[in-house]
Amino acid sequence: MLLPAPTPTCVLFGLGDTLLQEHTFDLVTGIDTLIQDRPHSAALALEFQTELTRSHETDGEILLAEWLLWRLPELEQSVQQLETLIWPKIVELAPTEHVETALGYLAARAIPMGVVSNAPFSGRILAGELSRHELLRHFRFVLSSADIGQRKPGTAILHQRRPRNAPAPELNPGRRSITTGTLVTASRKEGIAGRARA
Numbered sequence: 001m002l003l004p005a006p007t008p009t010c011v012l013f014g015l016g017d018t019l020l021q022e023h024t025f026d027l028v029t030g031i032d033t034l035i036q037d038r039p040h041s042a043a044l045a046l047e048f049q050t051e052l053t054r055s056h057e058t059d060g061e062i063l064l065a066e067w068l069l070w071r072l073p074e075l076e077q078s079v080q081q082l083e084t085l086i087w088p089k090i091v092e093l094a095p096t097e098h099v100e101t102a103l104g105y106l107a108a109r110a111i112p113m114g115v116v117s118n119a120p121f122s123g124r125i126l127a128g129e130l131s132r133h134e135l136l137r138h139f140r141f142v143l144s145s146a147d148i149g150q151r152k153p154g155t156a157i158l159h160q161r162r163p164r165n166a167p168a169p170e171l172n173p174g175r176r177s178i179t180t181g182t183l184v185t186a187s188r189k190e191g192i193a194g195r196a197r198a
Contacts, residue, residue: 011106014152015117015126015142019135020093030090031068034075034082044071052120059154061145064120083125091121095133103138115142118151 013019027048032041048067055062065082069075075082106113117126127142136142145151 007109008111010112010114012114012116013139015115015130016093016119017096019096019099019115020129020133021096022091022093024090024092026090030086033086033089034068035072044068047071056151059151061118061149061151062120063122063146065122067120079122080124083122087121087125087129091129093129093133095135099135103135107138113139115139116152117143118145120146123147 016022027045028038028042031044032038035041035044048062048064051067052062063079065079065086068082068086069077069079077085103113115123115126115130117123119126121144123142123144123146126144127136127139130136130139130142148156150156
């Protein structure tokens with residue numbers, strides 16, 4: 001006899017290829033928006049991707065805008081200004097089919113939701129993209145791995161009690177949380193229920 005599954009205490013979504021599908025990712029064009037030197041932009045993109053790959057080997061994450069300001073100190077912009085400028089030149093995303101229906105189903109049952117995403121961009125930028133697609137209203141917070149410097153499946157990102165850009169009180173994953181997107185592995189002692197993939 002099958003028993004009904006317990007209602008989750010919260011649902012944590014990945015962003016890329018879960019909530020939104022990536023249509024374009026062009027790092028060279030984004031960097032070239034800043035310096036108008038295509039060969040130099042291509043070299044910088046390759047350098048960043050190499051460092052990013054090295055960082056990912058230990059579940060680390062690098063915020064692209066901070067890295068660009070370190071490499072190009074002549075840019076007289078803040079991290080926030082830089083991200084806002086280059087994001088739409090680099091990435092084009094569109095909502096995953098039926099995602100609004102799925103989110104509406106969870107929202108109607110008052111199940112809290114958040115976004116925990118691996119990305120070299122801030123949660124502020126990701127929240128803005130969700131807002132552009134009229135999806136942000138469903139989420140209590142949007143947290144990027146670049147906000148804390150660690151990616152999933154590392155568990156530190158899941159234990160941030162107050163994400164920097166959280167628009168509402170904290171949503172603390174418990175033993176009945178569900179994660180979608182990237183595989184998450186953790187022990188019950190750490191407060192995350194085993195493994196989940198969706």
